[in-house]
Amino acid sequence: MRGALGGPRVLLRRLREVMAEPVSAQDRLDKIVVLIAANMVAEVCSVYVLRVDQTLELYATEGLNRDAVHLTVMRVDEGLVGHVAREAESLALSDAQAHPEFAYRPETGEEVYNSFLGVPILRAGNTLGVLVVQNRARRTYTEEEIEALQTTAMVLAEMIASGELTALAKPGAEPAIRRPLHLKGVALADGLGLGHVVLHEPRVKVTNVIADDVVKETARLDAAIGKLRHSIDVMLEDDGLAKAGEHRDILEAYRMFAHDRGWMHKMREAVLSGLTAEGAVERVQSDTRARMMRASDPYLRERLHDLDDLANRLLRELTGRNRGPEREALPENAILVARNMSPAALLDYDRSRIRGLVLEEGGTTSHVTIVARALGIAAVGQVENAAGLADPGDPMIVDGQAGEVHLRPPGDVEEAYAEKVRFRARRQAQYAALRTRPSVTKDGVHVDLHLNAGLLVDLPHIAETGAAGIGLFRTELQFMIASAFPRISEQLKLYRAVLDAAGDRPVTFRTLDIGGDKVLPYMRTVEEENPALGWRAIRLGLDRPGLLRSQVRALLRAGSGRELRLMFPMVAAVDEFDRARAIVERELTHLRKHGHGLPEKVFVGAMVEVPSLLFQLDEILSRADFLSVGSNDLVQFLYAADRSNVRVADRFDPLSPPALRAFRMVAEAGLRHGKPVTLCGELASRPLEAVALAALGYRALSVSPAAIGPVKAMMLELDVSAARRILLPMLEDHSGTADPRAALTAFAKASGLPL
The missing domain is CATH 3.50.30.10 (Phosphohistidine domain)
Structure with a gap:
């Protein structure tokens, strides 16, 4: 761009001076379009701002009829300006009126101009407006001129984002940056x-986009890129990540992006046009984001997160905030x-x-x-x-x-x-009024409602909700929020506090369920292809017996003089339960030997989460004192549907016949052996699903604190016998057309159940 006032660097310096002047927003915009037109040797420069109603309003112009400012409005699907806004891409034409999307607006007087260059005004990939230059002559705009106008648009983006232009707008026509x-x-x-x-x-906020010294900014950019590449190389050389696998492929793709010559070239070009290193990263990533957000290829859209993260890392290197947010x-x-x-x-x-x-x-x-x-x-x-x-x-x-x-x-x-x-x-107040009422159905069936908990902050909910106890205490949460492995004394303090808060109500502690996606920040992680199916929960505990023993010892000491209930997660085979129970017996012997107080009684149970245990129910119930169904994992494994993967997590209904038959197997086995069975997954926290569980024979559910009120209100109105008559025949229907959810929904509506 070789205009009368010099190149883009000169323009950016002049723009910085205008931005610093104590003038109104309209005067500032008017001066900006004059500067750009002169620098570009263009007869016209116009700024259109995207409004909350998704139309584009002419906010300033040099060369067109100034009476059209704030009067000319067009839709984003209308005209060349609308095309630039809609596609978030620059458009350069030597004969604009020949373009099929050209829209004639007589009030602007632009029919005499043939050449058109429009660039989107972008911020974080979102379109805020359009910056346009026009010439009478049929002119081919160079790549350098397009690049320079895109760089200039960054300054306008920050002006719009600051809210400065809002005062110029009519109510309901404010700039879209602040739109609801x-x-x-x-x-x-x-x-x-x-x-x-x-x-x-x-996001790292870039406050200074206009460079004073381009050579210095280029050196800063190159140095930051070098540090970024080095940090990624270090990650890849980590012993835990060195083995091949999906995680390795992801990091290799990440390194590929960091070494991409096109990405680097665009940022260097942006710096040479007069931007700071930070401004260059911001501008290139905003352009990239705008394109990828509009891509139809889902793979490309997923890679946007990688590029966003890469750009943010680079900005942190440049701003000195590389230790994280x-x-x-x-x-x-x-x-x-x-x-x-x-x-x-x-x-x-x-x-x-x-x-x-x-x-x-x-x-x-x-x-x-x-x-x-x-x-x-x-x-x-x-x-x-x-x-x-x-x-x-x-x-x-x-x-x-x-x-x-x-x-x-x-x-x-x-x-x-x-x-x-x-x-x-008000509704919570109604639930609170039910706090002291026993959870008994209309036909006299007791269904105890327990709490799922895992932190001290959960303990007041026991009294607030009137829960029958804590059906699942997730002990791993204490480990996950700690900066180092909690000592036995720290664990002991927590477990005693939980038992004290519960008073005479039972508490079931689940031993550590770590691994998979529950990573301890201070514990060396092992990368796995399928972490949900890998080294986690009881598997990790049995392979690291010192870890499990220290927790069991803390639990047994906390339960001194009272009943203690503990259960092991993700038991897949009876042998695993036997080995885990042997650790409990060994720790009891240790405590007796050293004169520590012991629990009055220790109940040891297993969680039914792995489908293999469905076919060992008689064996496990001959050993365990109770079972607890973890519906989240059991459904995940039954359907081979990763619950953390949004594409498949909700594909299978837990109220479908296969899942309900599995739940019924456990309830009936518990009844045969005279052993209590609880369901403690999130499934029980939804009233309709709780109807199904009661009909299947569950007489104890463990739910989130917020669900106690709604589930109890439903239970008080439920006729379990009637629900069983609706549900159980559907589990014997092998036509493949049974829809228990629809049937139970209709039953609940007909029965007036509050769902």
Whole structure:
């Protein structure tokens, strides 16, 4: 670009001066289009801004009729400007009027101009507007000129994103950067959350985009790229990742992106046009993001996350924040927004301030979802581009029941949800009134409702809900939030606190269920092709007996003078249970020998999660004191459907005949042997599914704290005998057409059950 005022660097410096002037937003825009037109040797320069109603409004022009400013409005499916906005790609034409999408607007007076160059104004891949230059002559715009105009558009993007132009807009026609968005996802955890956005992995904010010294910025960019490549090489050389496998392929692809010459060339070109190294990374990634978000190929869209992460890592190198995102103090009503996150990451936040969780991924039975439910946090998953659309501090509403998210909601929506919150509070008060009532059905069947828990913060829920006890205490959560392996004394303190809080109500402790996707940050991990089917839970405990023994010892000491119930997760064979129970006996002997107090009675049980145990029920029940069905994993393994994979997690219905037959097998085996059987998966927390479980013979369910009220309210109105008459014949129907969910839904409606 060789214009009258020099190249793009000169233009950017002039733009910086204009941006610093104490003038109105309109005056600033007017000066900017004059500068660009002069620099580009163009007769016309115009800025169109995308509005909340998805139309484009002319905000400033040099060369067209100025009376058309704020009057000319076009749809995104209309004209060349609409084409640029819609496709988020530059468009250069030497004969614009010959293009099939050319739209004539007489009020602008642009019919005399033949050449057209339009570039999208992008931020984080989202289109904010269009920047256009035009010439009378039929001119071919060079790659250098297109590149320079794209660079200039970055400055306008920051101006629009700052909200400076909002004052120029009519109500209802504000710039789209602040537009309300209604986003659909998948309901993960029930509840309503009203608050403000906190990005779990915040984008590095680029504040200075205009370079003072291009040579210096090029050197900074090259140095940061070198450090980034080195850090990826170090990751790949790690012993735990050295073996071949899917994880290795992913990291190799990651390294390929980091060494991609095209990516590097684009960033260097952006620096040479006058941007800082940070501005160049931001601009190139914004362009890449805009293209990939519109790609139809799902593989390319998935790779967008890799490139986003790579760009953010590079920005952290450039800004000196390469240790990772700094955790800022949470506002009083935080809505966490993330691509995905681990349970440990969620637990790392001040939970008293979190009102909601929004994930771009996340399945209904993923572990972070289970923790969110336990903490009473409304959560919605599979919200596309949530982290790219939201800015820190944006108002947001999370509807964990409908699976919807409202970003920057208008006043009427906010007030409607505020009323919903008040209604839910009244309903919770009604549930609280049931707290002391026994959970007995209309036909006199006792179905005890226990809590699923895992943290000290869960303990007050025992009294608040009137739960019969804790049916599942997930001991691994203490390990996941700790910075080092908890000592026996620390474990002992927690387990005693749990038993004290429960009083005379039973507590069932599950031994460590780590491995798979539950990784301890201080424990060396072993990469596996299929971690859910790999070295985890009881398998890890038996191979590392010192780990299991220390936990069992802490549990036995905590249970001194009282009854203690402990169970082993993911038992696949009777031999595993025998070996684990032998460890309990060995620790009891050790405590007796050293004069420690012992529990009055120790009940040892197994979790039924692995389908192989369905065919060893008589053998396991001859050894175990009780069984507990982990429906999340059992359904996952029955259908070979990874519950953390959003493509298949919800493909199979747990109320389908195969799953219900498996649940019935366990309940009937427990009855035959006179041993108690509980179901402690998330399935029991949903009232309709609880109807099915009661009909199958389950007389103890362990549910999330928030589910106690709704499930008890349903149980009080349920006729179990009537439900059995509906459900059991369907399990004997081998036609393949039985639909238990539909039948139970109709039964519940006819019976007036509160679901």
